Amino acid sequence: MFRGFHTIKGGASFLSLDAMVGLCHRAEDVFNALRNDELSVNSQLMDIMLPVLDVLNTQFDTLRGGQEPEHAEASMLLALENLLKGNAASAAPEAVTTDAADEAFDQLLESTDVAVPAAAGDGEEISEEEFDALLDQLHGEGKHSGVPGDKPAGTTADGSSAAKAPLPIPPVPAGEKISEDEFEALLDQLHGAGKPAGVPATGKAVAETTAQKTESEPAVENKPAPESKSVKESKPAPKAKTAAKESATAETTVRVDTKRLDDIMNLVGELVLVRNRMATLELTTQNEELSKVVGNLDVVTADLQAAVMKTRMQPIKKVFGRFPRVVRDLARSLKKEVSLEMQGEETDLDKNLVEALADPLVHLVRNAVDHGIESPEDRLKAGKPRAGSVILSAEQEGDHITLTIQDDGKGMDPDALREAAVIKGMMDEDAAARLEDRDCYNLIFAPGFSTKVEISDVSGRGVGMDVVKTRIEQLNGTVVIDSELGRGSIINIQVPLTLAIMPTLMVMLEDQIFALPLASVNEIFHLDLTRTNVVDGQLVVVVRDKALPLFYLRRWLVAGANYEELPKEGHVVVVSIGAQRVGFVVDQLIGQEEVVIKPLGALLHGMKGLAGATITGDGRISLILDIPGLMQSYVRRI
Missing domain, CATH: 1.20.120.160 (HPT domain)
Known part of the structure; x- marks a missing residue:
């Protein structure tokens, strides 16, 4: 620091x-x-x-x-x-003492006022020769100009100026790194004496340069420039090789605009589509040579895809780094004592996802400190340590990242959540009583929902958690809450490693193909649809002694579908929407396929339930379904 x-x-x-x-x-x-x-x-x-x-x-x-x-x-x-x-x-x-430091600082400012205008006072920039000279000093070619003394250098050109002139820094052989003291001296030269040495030889002191400007004789007799030259001439060959080696090492890193990486990722996506098309042709032709070529193409495409994804990865600590300050400031404003523990900071994630997750995570951490952690007095009464604990962790699981926000606070009261839902008119008392505890926890994601009586500048208005859930779902992620009254809460967020290429389950509805995000699919089974029941107007089927809401996708996604002639048997795809599970009835299962998400046109842009489109292996266009958005639109129609 x-x-x-x-x-x-x-x-x-x-x-x-x-x-x-x-x-x-x-x-x-x-x-x-x-x-x-x-x-x-x-x-x-x-x-x-x-x-x-x-x-x-x-x-x-x-x-x-x-x-x-x-x-x-x-x-x-x-x-x-x-x-x-x-x-x-x-x-x-x-x-x-501070007064002495102030006096030294005033002297430094006086020195700056004298020397800086020559370099930057009139809006002039440092010349190219001066910049090259400064680089030579940084890399150890020749001597540094010196450290300015306590008094401004170059104010006079007589013998007294020589007493005030800076002492030269010992020469540094080429290929060796400068020491910390030499680097600090170079910085002091920059802001203490204005212009660095203006000649590429870079050996003269600042006081000498200033004296030349006043048309006086140089004050420093021992000019380091010849020494610098002699050192440069007598440099040993092994050190020159070392310098070249260090220079080669320094050039192994290249800064690239993220737009170029996005363009490369898009091209890889197109290559994936070509690979899928080739795989489909190989199945139809049954050609052995073509099968080998397709196999090689599949391996190369997968390796290229993984390599490009790695170039876009950033550690999640870029987001985690802001939380110690957030927790500290909020805890002090609420008069609470909170310790923050962060785990898995080196977990890599797509750059776009790192930036998109910043705001939702900040809100969830603030919510844990405000709603979850009790005051020190209440914690002591409950037999807990005076300081509360918030744990923020990240872990890669397959092709997904799991983020966890855990606190040891008071937890959530499901009965209080049910009561608040009834008061706000979200459901009647009977429906609230039938809610399981986990379903009650998900009520906090409803717009305008809050159990806090007092509204503060931190929380209480019921806006924020619904935005968090919407934002995570836009990233094709899920958020699940678990809590225990008096013990604390755990919020699990799961997002894919990248948004460019998505594994999907391809299904058929009549003669149209649709893609379901594979991350949301739990299981698939064949079902006798005559064994369904209706509960509160909702079609359900009992699976492993538990009622599962059932929806016919054809009713909503296929235009002109006959509602009366529904199949007596069908495939049911069970998907997760947060902590809730529902079943989608489809006509036919095609299989798993990696797809590239293409944005929808202007007419369909922003339509609920559609995440984008893609081209299948046989060249057909398939719509990619947004399951949370699909449920919002479909349930409103029921």
């Missing part, structure tokens, strides 16, 4: 961004005290430093927008100073 703030301060000073320099300097003092064991990390320090980080991020955003960053509030700078003053009061007398 100290090095990070120091680097930002150096760059900001070079660009004359005084607002960022002042904030980073005071934050840097705090981190310097921390690394010297003069301060210890506690809640008071974190309460001060986290808002500092927020302000710094805001300044970066302002800078990206092409505007000058605003100064941090005086109260924030004062809090940083008080943090150091409190440390200085308890430290030894020889410790550096």
Whole structure:
């Protein structure tokens, strides 16, 4: 952290961004005290430093927008100073005081005011030669220009200037990495003396460069430029090989625009369609040579698909990284004590899914802290530890990722959920009484549903959980809740590794082909449909002593289907919608097939129940069904 703030301060000073320099300097003092064991990390320090980080991020955003960053509030700078003053009061007398640090910082600003305008004061950029010279110093070719002293260098051209001139840094042979001290000296040169050495030889000190601008004789007699040249001439051959080796290693990583990866993934998807078409032709021709070619194509396509998917993968820790701050801030605002444990942060997920899951996960974690975890007093009365626990984990299971949010709070009361559903008019008392506990937990995903009496800026309005479920379902995922009163709750989210290619179950309804996402399919069985019953107006069939809601897909998806002439036997595909299971009656099962999801046209875009379309192995167009959306549309028609 100290090095990070120091680097930002150096760059900001070079660009004359005084607002960022002042904030980073005071934050840097705090981190310097921390690394010297003069301060210890506690809640008071974190309460001060986290808002500092927020302000710094805001300044970066302002800078990206092409505007000058605003100064941090005086109260924030004062809090940083008080943090150091409190440390200085308890430290030894020889410790550096805040006043001394401020004096040194003022001298640094004076030095910057003198030297920076030559480089960037009039909106001029550093020249290409100066930039190359700086790179040479970074890579160890020659000597560094030196570290600026306490007073501005180059203010005079007489002998006194030589006393104030910076001392040269010892030469670094080519091919060797510079040390931390040399790197810090180089940063100090950037923001303490303005322009770096302007000649590609890069050996002269900053004070000498400034003296040349004032048309005076150079103050430094021992010019490091010749030394740099001699070092360069006498460099040993093995180190040159080492440098070339390090350079080759550094070039093994290439930054690629994500759009290019998306284009490659789309081409792989087209290749999958061609493979499916070839496999269908191979079955019809019964040609041995063609079978070998199709087999090889299948292997290569699968390997290529896996390789491209890996290039799009990112660790889930990119999302997890924001949760410690979210939990800490929310717990303090609610006067609760909460510890957060994160597991499986290195689990890889498609980049698009990582970004799409960020907001739903933030809402679920905030919900666990607000609704789940009790106050410290209530936890002590219940015989629990004073601090609550929230566990956030990620794990890959086959071609899916399972995310779990678990808390050891008060859990959910199914009776309270039933009562709230009746009060809000979602169902009558008889229907609520028949609900199983797991079905009651899923009521929280209904729009406008909330059991909280008081509405706060955190929760209580009943908006959010329905958005979470909708967003996860849009990712072809599922969310399931399990809870135990007094013990806590567990929320399981399951999403596919990628959205580009989807394994499906192809079914036939009359003469039309439809695709069901294979991840939602639980089981398939052949059934005598005359054994069905009607409960509360809903057709059900008893499977393993449990009533299963039954729906004829043909009634909704096939235009002009005859409702009276329904088959007496049929295939039933049992699918999961969260914790609920339903059965879809289909006319024929075709089999499993990997498909590429194509967006629907303008006329069908946004239609409930349809996730997209694809081309089957025999060249026909098949609609991909969105099961949650399908149920919403179909149930409303019943």
